[in-house]
């Protein structure tokens with residue numbers, strides 16, 4: 001249960017083609033993350049899968065069965081919305097019970113499932129409160145609770161953490177990953193935050209303007225980005241992209257080197273530059289190095305604390321093994 | 335306005351407005367109360383004498399009073415029912431995207447701008463008239479006997495006229511409430527397996543609760559004192575079939591020239607309206623708390 005296949009799925013709003021023909025298979029039990037910049041069609045794609053939007057062309061299959069024309073409730077999918085979309089006039093318990101009540105499930109089974117969800121998500125303390133009396137994180141949990149009681153074939157999440165503060169976001173990220181470990185149900189998760197994508201996904205789908213740029217595991221995308229877009233989108237801080245003579249030397253149009261793959265020395269190295277702003281995080285230090293003659297800024301990441309001041313001269317040496325090369329069209333060279 | 339000085343200055347400055355408002359209310363009210371205890375008939379001016387509670391006794395034991403009470407409540411409840419239900423249905427309809435939405439919305443609001451006397455006259459003469467009315471014409475066109483609305487179903491006809499006037503108000507308020515409903519909630523309920531009817535019952539109706547409360551409260555205040563529509567259509571008749579409390583007070587004081595009795599009726603109406611208001615606030619006012 002929970003294998004979703006998109007076959008040449010297309011979506012237009014009027015004249016605008018938001019999703020050009022797109023093929024994708026989401027395997028059973030997989031945690032798939034759609035990631036891409038704002039407005040690239042991630043939500044639209046998720047809503048097509050959910051059935052909240054009609055496809056313009058193509059076919060959606062769930063567990064091998066054509067579900068293109070199936071209404072949302074019959075697809076066996078549960079969705080967690082960005083705004084949580086809790087029903088404000090119902091208590092938490094009633095919110096969670098709603099899909100079960102609509103399915104006409106008997107009271108005993110409803111109670112068993114609600115109690116189970118309450119235990120898994122720690123809802124017991126506020127199960128009789130209304131959504132308006134809950135914090136953002138608690139609402140998020142209730143929304144997830146409402147999804148899990150249905151025991152769906154797959155969960156769909158649309159940027160569920162974007163309304164939470166940074167600390168809570170990290171916590172909920174972990175909880176959702178743990179939930180996936182426990183339930184082993186297919187999850188499709190939409191985010192514009194590549195850190196969320198990298199930390200949670202089994203499989204990342206990078207989207208740009210409705211196109212799939214690359215599909216792969218987080219490390220595949222990190223190690224071998226297929227083009228410049230994926231290279232600069234995945235990884236934090238961003239990969240340094242250098243064109244010109246340095247690239248030509250390696251018979252490429254553009255080369256990329258990640259900040260963590262550059263070593264720093266005050267005395268010798270391949271590229272010479274001047275330290276600009278530095279960001280000390282304790283565990284890591286980021287330097288922005290100017291005047292290298294390569295690009296405006298080269299970002300360098302060094303482990304631990306490093307004593308370098310603004311204006312100091314530094315020498316940078318990229319790890320030759322870790323240099324990514326791209327051709328004129330921005331595609332990866334091997 | 336923190337210091338004692340600024341507070342007393344503020345009091346001084348708002349006092350003219352307060353005194354004016356108080357006078358505006360207190361003087362007519364106390365005069366009405368005073369008249370209600372007098373034997374005061376306009377046919378024999380200068381012969382006023384103290385009547386004690388006689389006026390009240392006559393008014394409250396008058397069979398017309400009970401009819402008027404009943405008519406008032408039927409009128410208010412009937413119009414509330416029609417406008418709230420109709421307003422919800424029209425609101426749902428107007429919330430759908432369709433061609434010419436803007437113009438249709440303005441047309442729906444239009445009846446609210448027509449003066450009560452005018453609209454009642456239009457209904458009486460152009461729609462309900464058993465000889466020249468549009469309804470009579472339609473009835474004869476399909477071979478039926480024309481129905482004389484205002485003599486055979488007078489109260490229902492007035493309820494219809496008043497509902498027509500108030501439907502736009504209810505629609506407007508309920509439509510804006512519907513538009514403020516979060517679309518994601520509807521989508522969530524759709525995914526949760528709620529069909530259109532369940533979505534309406536479990537998601538839309540609770541969301542509309544507060545707007546319905548506002549509609550009921552505001553309309554009740556105005557509907558308790560319906561007058562013009564009755565005056566120009568039925569004159570409270572036949573018999574007392576369409577006499578409500580307001581109209582009864584009018585009959586008492588201006589048609590029978592009995593100022594004392596009319597004043598007593600007015601005071602009774604004020605007391606009843608306040609009782610209704612208290613009950614309403616108790617019953618549904620809590621919906622207004624956030």
Ligand SMILES: Nc1ncnc2c1ncn2[C@@H]1O[C@H](COP(=O)(O)OP(=O)(O)O)[C@@H](O)[C@H]1O
Pocket residue numbers: 013018036037038039040041042043044045
């Ligand atoms: N109902 C709609 N009508 C017209 N255009 C839409 C509609 N929904 C989304 N779009 C357009 O589709 C594109 C993708 O939107 P969306 O899927 O919400 O992006 P994302 O979730 O990746 O930020 C955007 O350019 C947006 O303007």
Ligand SMILES: [Mg+2]
Pocket residue numbers: 042043044159
């Ligand atoms: Mg989105």
